[in-house]
Amino acid sequence: MTTTTSLLSTAETAAKSSATTNAASISSASTTTTTTSTSALSSLSSNFSTFLTLLTTQLQNQDPSSPMSSDTFTSELAQFAGVEQQVATNTNLTTLISLTEDGQQSSDMSLVGKTATASTTQLPLQNGSSSISFNTTSAESIAIAVTDSSGNVVKTAELTSSAGANTWTWDGTNTSGTQLADGSYNVAVETEDGSGNTSTVPFTVTGTVTGISNNSGTIYVKMGSSLIDMADVTSFTDASSTTSSSSTTSSATSTSSASTSTTS
Incomplete structure (x- = not known):
């Protein structure tokens, strides 16, 4: 099963939209407000x-005969x-x-150094690597698009998922094979049914916590350059336990040069 041009285009459009939303969110999270x-x-x-x-x-002007x-x-x-x-x-x-x-x-x-999993479209590239996880009920055509902070598409992948849990790992290279700098990127995952209708696939991203930020009562988790609301974080694990826990995850099969992880 292969993806169509329209599916990949939909993923790219979604990733660009996420770039705009995330840029505004990060800017707002970095701004101090007056109480x-x-x-x-x-x-x-x-x-x-x-x-x-x-x-x-x-x-001075009250009626002397009827003062207040x-x-x-x-x-x-x-x-x-x-x-x-x-x-x-x-x-x-x-x-x-x-x-x-x-x-x-x-x-x-105390969470610094732990591995965090979050439901966010921000994709933290740390040490030249980043990964997302998603689930599909059956083998489906999947399109993944990654943009930089300015909304420029830097990487796309066309996959056929496996039924159940899937993991896609990005090695930080763009479509030309050039290694990109670590930073905060944006990602979108789309699928397509038999009738050609596209839909968004829910996913989570994984990264290493590098700091904690507090802005106007909202706690943010820093993963490199990514600033993610604590409310969007679904779990924290020790870095040493991440490898063993990922052994139950199936990976999607890539039909392009995109990097995927294969675990059993």
Whole structure:
């Protein structure tokens, strides 16, 4: 069974789309945002100054025969004091949350060096190698496309999968056989049924954890240049146990020069 030109084209289009999405995600994850409590406190200070100006103007222009009740002034001041206390409480809560997140990040640093498996279209190329895993219910035509961070297609593969678990390993070379630099790439996997209808094949990528990042409460796992949301990581294993656990995985059969892994 071989793939068609349209299937490969669909995989390339999907990989290019992933490149755009992932670039925006990585940029967002690397940007520090301003806390809401700080903005609220600044706004409160400005509003309080305006309130005092209005209060003074009220006193200067009130009807001498029917002055405003002092209880009204007291009530307004109490409301502002209550808001100020609430903002202060929120600021303290933000500090506590930040300390908790820092502690979580420190704990997660123990994951550095482990092998992580994640459901993401980011493909970390580390030490000239990267791999993805996917399952098919039967032998199917499979097209895989890899792009760089700019969305340029650098590698394609046409495969016939095996029923069950499959692993495709990329040796980091482009379509011309040139070895590419380690970094964060993007990948898409597509299949085609007997009627020629294409569909996306769910897959996971595997890489070595090189760091942990915390941005606005979201923990990210670094795999080389790839920055992957911790929520997308499905498992962590020690590097020494990866080889033994992969022995149960069947590989897809390649019909092109793409590198595949064969395990039994």
